[in-house]
Structures are given as structure tokens and as C-alpha cells.
Amino acid sequence: MALRTLASKRALTLAQGLGFRHGGGGAAPSGEHLRRHARGLVTFSLPDLPYDYGALEPAISGEIMKLHHQKHHQTYITNYNKALEQLEDAMAKGDASAVVGLQSAIKFNGGGHVNHSIFWKNLKPVSEGGGEPPHGTLGWAIDTDFGSLEVLIQKMNAEGAALQGSGWVWLALDKEMKKLKVETTANQDPLVTKGATLVPLLGIDVWEHAYYLQYKNVKPDYLKNIWKVANWKYASEVYESEIA
Numbered sequence: 001m002a003l004r005t006l007a008s009k010r011a012l013t014l015a016q017g018l019g020f021r022h023g024g025g026g027a028a029p030s031g032e033h034l035r036r037h038a039r040g041l042v043t044f045s046l047p048d049l050p051y052d053y054g055a056l057e058p059a060i061s062g063e064i065m066k067l068h069h070q071k072h073h074q075t076y077i078t079n080y081n082k083a084l085e086q087l088e089d090a091m092a093k094g095d096a097s098a099v100v101g102l103q104s105a106i107k108f109n110g111g112g113h114v115n116h117s118i119f120w121k122n123l124k125p126v127s128e129g130g131g132e133p134p135h136g137t138l139g140w141a142i143d144t145d146f147g148s149l150e151v152l153i154q155k156m157n158a159e160g161a162a163l164q165g166s167g168w169v170w171l172a173l174d175k176e177m178k179k180l181k182v183e184t185t186a187n188q189d190p191l192v193t194k195g196a197t198l199v200p201l202l203g204i205d206v207w208e209h210a211y212y213l214q215y216k217n218v219k220p221d222y223l224k225n226i227w228k229v230a231n232w233k234y235a236s237e238v239y240e241s242e243i244a
């Protein structure tokens, strides 16, 4: 029993070391979305959305939000938990080859959980302040680093539109340089894979599953409209807590 508990802790530590912990305001392991089982294995569960599925319309349809949350995000979590359980068993057996073999499933599905947990918080219904530009220190930092909010949005939209295949476009804070950056990540790679000092402030999912039902192949329109429900308040809070 003691050995298995130790292995569980090691498995979690290893998973986190692979990039599933990030520096601010997202899917960092926390109470309600974690389940610690009797034998010590930690599993993840789907976080609730902070708004109704239809609350982001017309920018994002309720149908997309429901499918995206209940099916896509849930599948990443299910497969992440499965991979972590297999990792625990492999480590308990000392099976080095199996441990290595699980890394891509952990990165992909764990990244999917991390990224989507941030994404839901990056959106906000217009009636609750979605789309309102950032004020205070983040607003000033955007002006300093990009010239204006409009220039930043154009840059993120251009990089998101140009991204080949599936991935994400991020507004990131480099904590070390104390500078804002735009980054893209492929597939479900979390932002931390681009640098340990990068904190995600606002990420846009540019997988087809995020927009195709509504926007079909016109990704630029999805990118244009998503800013109408951007949660700059959340981005500002993360920025201020990290820059302090």
C-alpha cells in the first residue's frame, strides 16, 4: 500500500513536471476538480462553466459550447486520467519503457484539460462585461508592448488564422522579462511548453471543433467575433497577480 501511494505521488509529480502546471489562473490542481482516491491516485474531473451554454451567443453558439465542454473537454479528462493510472502502474512495476510510452498521451490529454480549463475562464457573456477592454495595468502593458489593443487583436487573429492544423493562440506574460508576448502552440500543447516563465492570460482555441458548426471554414470570422466575449477582467487579474 505504501509503495503504491508513493508511486501515485511520483506519477502526479511526473505529470506536473511534463507541463501540466502553469503559473496562473487556470487548471492548476485545486480542490473541486480533483478527486483523490483511497489508494492515493489523483484523477481530474470536468470543471463547471461559469455561464450557461447559450450565454455567449451570438459570438459562440450554445450548441458549440455544450459539445465543446461536455464531449471534447470531457474526453481529454477521461483519457488523461486513464493515462495517469497506467503511468502509476508502470512506475509501480518499474517499467521504464511503458513510462516513456505514455508521455505523448499524457501531454496531449493533460494539455487538453489544462488549455480548456483556461479557455472557459477567458470567455464571458456580454451582459456580464464580456468584450470590455482591459483597464489598469494590463491595458497599459498592452499599449506599451503592442501599441494598442487593436494591434494586439490583429496580431493574435493573424497568427490564429495562419496556424496550420489544430492549436492555440495565446496572450502570454513572460514573468521573467515582465513583458507580454503572443505565442502559438500546436495540438493541445500547453503554453508552458514554449517556456517555463510564460503565463497564459488569454488563449483562443483554434481547433475546428471550437467554431466549425457555426462558422464552417471561415475561421477569421470566429476569430473576429470571439473578442466580443473576451474576459479581459480575468486576464487582468492573472496579470496583476503575476506581475506583483
Ligand SMILES: [Fe+2]
Pocket (backbone or CB within 6 Å): 068, 072, 116, 205, 207, 209, 210
Ligand atoms: Fe477545444
